[in-house]
Amino acid sequence: MNRKMKSVSMLLFLSSLSTGIAYAESPKDKVEVDIVQQTSTCQGVVKDAIGESIIGASVIVKGTTNGTITDIEGNFSLPNVKKEDIIEISFVGYTTQNIKWTGQNLNIILTEDNQTLDEVVVIGYGGSQLRSKMTNSVAKVDNSIFESGSHTNPAQALSGAVAGLRVQQNSGNPNSAPTLVLRGGTNLDGSGSPLIIVDGAIRESLNDINSADIESMEVMKDAGATAIYGARAANGVILITTKKGSKGRAEINLNAKVGLNYFHSQYEFLNAHDYLYYMRSAFYRSSHIWQDSSGEWHGFADDASLSQIQPYGTGNRYFDANGNPINGNEDKAGIWGVYNYTDDLAFLLKQGWQLMDDPVNKGQKLIFCDNQLSDYNIKSPAITQDYNLSVSGGNDKGHYYANIGYNNSEGNAVNNWYKRISFTLNSDYKLTSWLTSNSTLSFVNSRWDDGAAGYAGESNFFSTTLSVPPTFRIQSPDGDWLAGPAIDSWARGWTTTKIYEDALKKKNDKNYFNMMQAFTFNIIKDLTFRVSANWLYTDVNNESFMGDYIVGIGPTYDTTHNSSNKNERMLDQTYNGVLNYNTTIRNDHSLNAMAGFEYYDSYKRGFSAAGYGSPLSDFQDLGYTSTNAGVRQIDSWHYRQRIMSFFGRVNYDYQSKYLVSLVLRSDGYSKLPSNNRWGVFPGISAGWVISREKFMENITPILSYAKIRASYGANGNVSGITDANGNIINGLDYYTVQGAYNIVKNKNNVTVPNYNGKVPITLTDLPNPMMRWEKSYTFETGFDLGFLNNKYILNFTYYNRRTKDKFANISIPSHSGVSSYLSNNGEIQNRGMELELTANIIKTKDWSFTASINAAYNKNKIISLPYNGLPNNMQDSYQVYTGRQLADGTYEKQWVGGYQEGQEYGVIYAFKSEGIYKSVDEIPGNLIDRSTYSENGSDGKILYGPEAWNKLSDEEKKKGLPIQPGDVKWKDVNGDGIIDDFDRVKLGNTLPHWTGGINLNASWKGLSLSCRMDYALDYWVHDWKTPWIMGNMQGTFNTISLVKDTWSETNPNGKYPVYGWADFLGKRNYDRISDINCYKGNYLAFREVSLSYKLPEKLTKKLNVSNIDLSITGQNLGYLTPAKNMATPEYGTSENGGYPLPKSVIFGLNLTF
Secondary structure, three states: OOOOHHHHHHHHHHHHHHOOOOOOHHHHHHHHHHHHOEEEEEHHHHHHHHOOOOOOOOEEEEOOOOEEEOOOOOOOEEEEEEOEEEEEEEOOEEOOEEEOOOOOEEEHHHHOOOOHHHEEEEEEEOEEEEHOOOOOEEEEEHHHHHHHOOOOOOOEEEEEEOEEEEEEEOEOOOOOOOOOEEEOOOOOOOOOOOEEOOOOOOOOOOOOOOOOOOEEEEEEEEEEHHHHHHOOOOOEEEEEEEOOOOOOEEEEEEEEEEEEEEEEOOOOOOOHHHHHHHHHHHHHHHHHOOOOOOOOEEOOHHHOOOOOOOOOOOOOOOOOOOOOOOOOOOOHHHEEEEEOHHHHHHHHHHHHOOEEOOOOOOOOOOEEOOOOOOOHEEEEEEEEEEEEEEEEEOOOOOOEEEEEEEEEEOEOOOOOEEEEEEEEEEEEEEEOOEEEEEEEEEEEEEEEEEEHHHHHOOHHHHHHHHHHOOOOOOOOOOEEEEEEEEOHHHHHOOOOOOOOOEEEEEEEEEEEEEEEEEEEEEEEEOOEEEEEEEEEEEEEEEEEEOOOOEEEEEEEEEEEOOOEEEEEEEEEEEEEEEEEEEEOOOEEEEEEEEEEEEEEEEEEEEEEEEEEOOOOOOOOOHHHOOOOOOEEEEEEEEEEEEEEEEEEEEEEEEEOOOOEEEEEEEEEEOOOOOHHEEEEEEEEEEEHHHHHHHHHHOOOOEEEEEEEEEEEEEEOOOEEOOOOOOOOOEEEOOOOOOOEEEEOEEEOOOEEOOOOOOOOOEEEEEOOOOOOOOEEEEEEEEEEEEEOOOOOEEEEEEEEEEEEOOEEEEEHHHHHOOOOEEOOEEEEEEEEEEEEEEEEEEEEEOOEEEEEEEEEEEEEEEEEEEOOOOHHHOOOOEEEEEEOOOOOEEEEEEEEOOOOOOOOOEEEEEOOOEEEOOOOHHOOOOOOOOOOOOOOOOOOOEEOOOHHHHHHHOOHHOOOOEOHHHOOEOOOOOOOOOOOOOOOEEEEOOOEEEEEEEEEEEEEEEEEEEEEEEEOOOOEEEHHHHHHHOOOOOHHHHHOOHHEEEOOOOEEEEEEEEOOOOOOHHOOOOOEEEOOOOEOEEEEEEEEEEEEEEEHHHHHHHHHOOOOEEEEEEOOOEOOOOOOOOOOOOOOOOOOOEOOOOOEEEEOOOOOO
């Protein structure tokens, strides 16, 4: 025991001397005992695991008030003790011991109360196991992560919580769902999400689950553990158990959280003054690139636009010819607020307009307005509210838990929100001594609206809203909202949502109804049989209607009146029977055997209808849409899948030292053809607790626990790659085996009998009666160590997974009528390791401090692909130079990128910048840039060095452009003096190799502080949006503050290339994939910092409350990353700007009665 603990013990001991010895018996008790039986004095000493005396430990005869405490040397003397009495020894921070006294002196060793190795882990189908006896990789999520902060989806709390679980939080939309990938996934592109099981029912995702209802969450990783779920567990399993009641008095709990969500942009856009300066300068510069022999300037921009009606132009007008203020919805000259200054506009200065010198026309002043569209389209702070009211309790006969929850979360996009009402009731009742009933009833209703982000497209809404020129007037002088540039639906982010928010009406709601009933029969001692039925009913409804709203000058309105309705219902039924036998033989042999049967039936049906042309703008009724041919669309669908399963598991251990687990499951799946329908998935694992061996006794005080383990198992999969809604993108769908057909329709979408008077039917997907299971085989080995009485715990795991018979499409000739054919013709390997370290650094009566860190490394490699006659059977690959010149004078190339056998998916090859040319002298004279790679549709003009340029005629020059100071110095990989598309180098991979988390928890008395961080390392992200902005690709929009560090004649040491107009039409400094717009994605996320205070018990008793907790939490506080221009640097984030995660402050109140 450390000296600090000893000092605390000394204080406890001295304080006891002043108040008398604790637990002293009364004389009356002593007399009564003496009459009954002869007593003696029990003596002994109490120490910790490293031999330090424990001062002030309580020593008491259990069940009596006869007790004492240890002295400064750890000694104690307890009189009036009878033989066979149970002596209870306890001290704060240590595990209590109970010893039968037979008259001997006691030498007591107390161990620190570190319970990590003795926690109970759920392993599926009602089974559980002590952590110390686990032979598989099953992570138990710390439930405290769901208690702090606020989450509309429990997955949002999992970042960094489990080694090897990659949590991709790519959107700040409160309705968004993080993507979960365990150990690199099993798909060729590194995707593949775990199977989600809540109280035995399969869920498509963690969406709409109330975190407050979660009692425990386990993540099953290796095939030795997940084989018990066979067919659907190739990507791991997440098991969720909801809360149950416990024996004792009834308890009422109220938990309330209110949060402020602040918008956080990765960009700092310019104000109107700076916008006009840089934009007008860019137009002038881009139109004055070179002079012909007559002295006329040429470029790829027209500087005439500087005096036209433009966001930066001076052709805009405030007044019409009659002196009346112009309404920008009637005349485009009134959209933008920038003019050459004249005295009749001076009154605008009193309205907040500003003056500046024109950077192009010297001596001319500009008057302009400065408006930020973000003031209208972005809500900051947005409000989050989360409330839960629960009751729980129980007795010897049964237990109950009921909770009703309400969540209302606003997004930073205007009119973006998510609302959820949930109800959960769990109960169990002992009907007889041999029969127990378990019941679950839950209901969830969720509604949402993506608001402005949904109207304009979430991926680019914020970046376009922020980049709309600040000279946009937004409102006309008479107060009308201006449509501005938002003429097309895809440009709705370019104007205020006030224009269309009342016209675009959406209704999205989803209902879950779950009911489970189980009966457990206690057949004989140690043998139980449980039967259960689980029904999950899901109903989803999406409605949309578009009324009249202004889209252009005139004004003109969109009167299409598009209307649609989609409804989908699904019923999942799961029935199983599980026989469990659990016994201990002669105190040494522990055996747990389980055998079961399960039947799963999922039936989905849906209906959708859409149309347009209703004469009414305010009435949403599909019956009023136009009846013209091809206008109305109606569809319905029915899908069904069934799985029948037999499974079993045997866990055995000898003296908790030698551990073995066997798992076997057989699944028959209706999606597969009858001859390949059944799959068998075994799993075996074993462990050896070395620390229980006698030869380890001498080092037990240091190495208190040591276990080595290994496992091997198989899993199946048929899901393939799915989108966010669970729809199959590439894989075995409902019609793969029998093929898919479609009715031929004409151009008006009307069926016309034209084949001997019969309706023509075409084959859209070929039947495939030979499809079989994808199978994953995983080998794993690792060790678990505990040091200093498990004060420090270390876990290490190595795994190697091979997924064979991957679903892969084989291209076939188009004249067959189909373009590809799905086959079992791919293989991928995942290899990696996981490390977890937990340190209980301080644990005293008042103080505690715990730190934990986990790290995981994973790398995927494609082993095989469908044969296509190309090198490595590559798909979507391209060539780059190796840098080696061949004997014939040509330069060697290699195929890279895409999918290739023997390589990792997601590798980025890009142009490498070697700086920026500061002067003409630095530019190689005969350099030629023939690259055509473009991210925005470049016309691929050839670029020439100074000498090569001077050799061209004026007509030849018009087809190209000169390389000049301010342009990028691109790496010439093969050194031939020509930059082309093969001059790309490897930057890295897009899938993170390293992921992990850091958790710190400290407490002092009733005050607790926790900090959660997570990280990802060794990967790159590609940014499309920043170069789109910096390259002025749109041609009129605002730019960001980085423009101030671009090269110019007055800033020759600028970090970024010259700022011009429409770079993709010019030098392509920004319009090519390069290390300028690709960054290392490495990040450390400050996910959550929470401070809570538990009010003293004396105060809560006066208020007739059992417990009061107050908390304040900071959530998504930011990233430490080189990828500062991304909405988030996490893998999978939109390259197009995205929806940044808000920075949140959450206030919490937790009351227990």
